Amino acid sequence: MPIYLDLHELPEGITAEHVAEMHQADLKIEHEYNCRGLTYWCDEKRQTAFCLIEAPNKQALKNLHEKAHGEVPLKIIEVEDTIVESFLGRIKDPEKAKNTKLNIINDPAFxxxxxxxxxxxxxxxxxxxxxxxxxxxxxxxxxxxxxxxxxxxxxxxxxxxxxxxxxxxxxxxxxxxxxxxxxxxxxxxxxxxxxxxxxxxxxxxxxxxxxxxxxxxxxxxxxxxxxxxxxxxxxxxxxxxxxxxxxxxxxxxxxxxKPNEEKFLNQLIDFVEQIWNKPNFNVNDFSKALGLSKSQLYRKLTNLTGLSPNSFLKEFRLHKALNLLHKQYGNISEIAFETGFNSAAYFSKCFLEKYGILPSKYIQQHIG
Incomplete structure (x- = not known):
């Protein structure tokens, strides 16, 4: 059966004790929905809780929460138990405190x-x-x-x-x-x-x-x-x-x-991921799409990466090309055009400058 992790935003005033009571309420009726509550994480400071539940599907999990305490999760994702454990350190409740009926877990998932x-x-x-x-x-x-x-x-x-x-x-x-x-x-x-x-x-x-x-x-x-x-x-x-x-x-x-640099980095990469293989794409298009003047784009990009917009785009394309060569997705000319280079000769020259090896030599070594 799949395992799901769900997110709850806690209303003002809800404490770890309240969340423990809700968890207990889930456990009492989980059999009605063919679910099994494994554990949860509670963060009073950030007002969030995350439940780890084995369930036949997302709807069964929602129905369980709704009937048990009415707190329906904001979002549910399917997860692997081993991955959850490697990130969060456990996939079941910590050892219960002695002489307590309620196992209160004030353990953030942050x-x-x-x-x-x-x-x-x-x-x-x-x-x-x-x-x-x-x-x-x-x-x-x-x-x-x-x-x-x-x-x-x-x-x-x-x-x-x-x-x-x-x-x-x-x-x-x-x-x-x-x-x-x-x-x-x-x-x-x-x-x-x-x-x-x-x-x-x-x-x-x-x-x-x-x-x-x-x-x-x-x-x-x-x-x-x-x-x-x-x-x-x-x-x-x-x-x-x-x-x-x-x-x-x-x-x-x-x-x-800085927060604005984080935002710019994500906007930049999200955008470049969409256009990197268009051969006629230039710096004017780049700055226009990001809502910046050419000088602003140059300044922001060199400050973060040390590269000009043209060099950044070229390196991005070369990384994509290297991936395709590595996976043997085509010959050198096909990969050159696929990754936005106008000629195989120019692509080979750029590749040699960047990686210290010609693409043809790389293919020989890799396939060999």
Whole structure:
């Protein structure tokens, strides 16, 4: 049977005790709807609760809540129990407190998510290459994550997605990984071995379809496109400072994205995802679509990414082309035109400049 996670916004004055009573009410009649309540998370501060329920379908879950206590969820998403556990740490109620009839769980589902990416885009695609560098890097990262109680949700040889309950743990862990990276191997080749870390925070359900999708998307984009090595959202910065008696974040070590920069980054990537393969698309169209003058677009984009609008679009297309080559979706000419380049020769020249290898050579090596 599918497992669902649902979101409830708590009315003013509703406490963790009230939510525990509602959970008990669900459990009393769950059999009538062929459901099984697994656990829930309650956050009095943010006035939210999330229920994890096994149910035949979403409607059965809604009917159960409606009859038990009348609090129908705002949104329901289907989830995998293993994924929920890796993000949130459990898929059943914590051990009941002794001598209490009501198991009150005041345990927020709010998390700080960390994305770590090491090596350039080409090497990240070739994630089956397990070198001495990656071994040392992974050993260091594993120890550091354990020390700061980070839960690994997903990893491969070149990237991590990690969940933290504590903002302080997440920030200190990121700084430690950044510091250790310099000493993992001597004489690093900066073109292939680079490190990017991004921290974003949020709750498991928003208006997106998948668990923590909004938070993961923002952190991934920060990691992929922001020019600094370590970048965090304003929310993470403010939470860190409030947890640490207003100890301030060192701007030289950590880039904090302002809310308007976060918004611009998401608008930018959402837009570029739609138009990147149109060959005649130019900077005028770019600035017009984003409601900015050419100089405003140039200033905002270089401030975030270090790239001009033309260079940014070209790199975006090259990443898409590399993906297609890697997946063997066509020959070089087909992929060049598919990704918005006007000629295969120009595409090959740009590809060589970016990745240090001709597309033809890459195909030989990859297929070979």
């Amino acid at each position: 998390r700080v998510l960390m994305i770590i990416e090491t090596s350039n885009y080409l090497n990240r695609l070739e994630s089956n290459q397990y070198t001495l560098f990656t071994q040392k890097f992974h050993n260091n990262v594993s120890k550091t994550l354990k020390k700061f109680t980070g839960r690994i949700v997903k990893k491969d040889n070149n990237s991590y997605l990690v969940s933290f309950k504590s903002v302080t743990d997440a920030v200190l862990c990121a700084l430690k990984i950044q510091f250790q990276f310099k000493y993992v191997t001597p004489n690093l080749d900066p073109s292939t071995r680079r490190l990017n870390i991004a921290l974003s925070s949020g709750v498991p359900i928003t208006n997106k379809d998948n668990i923590f999708e909004e938070t993961i998307t923002l952190a991934t984009r920060m990691c992929d496109f922001i020019k600094e090595q370590l970048v965090i959202t304003t929310e993470v910065k403010l939470l860190y400072e409030s947890e640490n008696m207003n100890a301030s974040i060192d701007d030289k070590m950590i880039r904090t994205l």
